[in-house]
Amino acid sequence: GNSVTQMEGPVTLSEEAFLTINCTYTATGYPSLFWYVQYPGEGLQLLLKATKADDKGSNKGFEATYRKETTSFHLEKGSVQVSDSAVYFCALDIQGGSEKLVFGKGTKLTVNP
Amino acid sequence: DSGVTQTPKHLITATGQRVTLRCSPRSGDLSVYWYQQSLDQGLQFLIHYYNGEERAKGNILERFSAQQFPDLHSELNLSSLELGDSALYFCASSVDSAGYEQFFGPGTRLTVL
Numbered sequence: 001g002n003s004v005t006q007m008e009g010p011v012t013l014s015e016e017a018f019l020t021i022n023c024t025y026t027a028t029g030y031p032s033l034f035w036y037v038q039y040p041g042e043g044l045q046l047l048l049k050a051t052k053a054d055d056k057g058s059n060k061g062f063e064a065t066y067r068k069e070t071t072s073f074h075l076e077k078g079s080v081q082v083s084d085s086a087v088y089f090c091a092l093d094i095q096g097g098s099e100k101l102v103f104g105k106g107t108k109l110t111v112n113p
Numbered sequence: 114d115s116g117v118t119q120t121p122k123h124l125i126t127a128t129g130q131r132v133t134l135r136c137s138p139r140s141g142d143l144s145v146y147w148y149q150q151s152l153d154q155g156l157q158f159l160i161h162y163y164n165g166e167e168r169a170k171g172n173i174l175e176r177f178s179a180q181q182f183p184d185l186h187s188e189l190n191l192s193s194l195e196l197g198d199s200a201l202y203f204c205a206s207s208v209d210s211a212g213y214e215q216f217f218g219p220g221t222r223l224t225v226l
Contacts (some may be wrong), residue, residue, distance in 0.1 A: 036217075042219035043115060043203055044156075089156065100146065100169055101215065103156040 002027045002098075006090045006104035013080055013111050021075040021107045023064075023090035031092040033066050033073040034101065038087045047088070047092075080111045116140065117206050125224045131192040133219045136179045138206030143166075145187040146207075146215060147179055151200040160194055162187055163210040190221035 006023040013019060025031065031053040036044040036059060053068035062077045064097030090104040116139035138145050147159040149172075158171035173179075176194075176211055181187040191198060200223035201222050205215035 031116070041219075043219045044205075045115070045217065046214060049214070094132040100147075100157070100158040100161060100171055 002031070002092060002094060002102050003106045004090050004092055004102055004104035005011075006107055008105055008107060009015040010108040010110060011026045013023055013109070015082055015098075015111055015113050017111075019075070019077040019084075019109070021088055021090075021095075023073045023075065023104060025071050025073065025092050027092055027094060029094040031094050032071070033064070034093070035062070035073070035075050036089040036091060036103075038089065040086070044089065068104070080109070082111045082113055085109055085111045114217040115218065117204060117216050119202075119204050119218035119221050121221060122219065123222050123224070125226065127226055128193060128194055128196060130194050130225075131190065132194065132223065133206075134160075134191070134202050134223075135191040136187045136204030136218060138187070138204075139216055142206035142208050142216070144207045144210055144215075145181055145185070146205040147173075147187070147189050148203040148205065150203060150220070151197075153158065158201075159189070163196050168210060173177075174202070191223070196225050198221055199225045 004025045013078045034049045035047040037047045048059040050057040050066035056065045064075045087106045091101045118137045121187045146161045148154045159173040161169040179189045201219045201220045204218045207215045
């Protein structure tokens, strides 16, 4: 079946530190990959996406590269801010599949000043 | 603000009761998705409607049902509630049935006592 595994955290960093949140996937077919972010008390927001191998998604200083050979889509940011504190979800969707998102369990990030 | 609205924001009820959660998609979006977020199961896809028709079902219990109305709003009905149904229920919408970019509402927090 299709699944997503991400480091569960929680992750605590100081402001301006480098962030990596690991995400690997198992999929039949050709998935699109996503990172969603959930700020406290809010719904999920799409952070970035990649629809094919070697694509790099980027937004707000975050980036992730679709690596088919390692079935990974790790999220990185060079310098985190306090405002980046949130829960981050890695997800996949199979193109032409059942049209639903399969999520990882989420990684809570806390950035301290 | 994603443009997706959900009501109510909070719902507290007793075991055995029935509740209805409501979702209004973004203007122009034809697809509505329902997800359940709980501490033990994470984020799980429940059901997808496109332009009034059911398109895909995920891990939705038989006690749960949904529909999408001609004005495209959707309702999720939960009956014979159990303690384990306590969770955040999210609605998401997208413009088409491919579901590649889903916009999430703020969620309804259901507490079953």
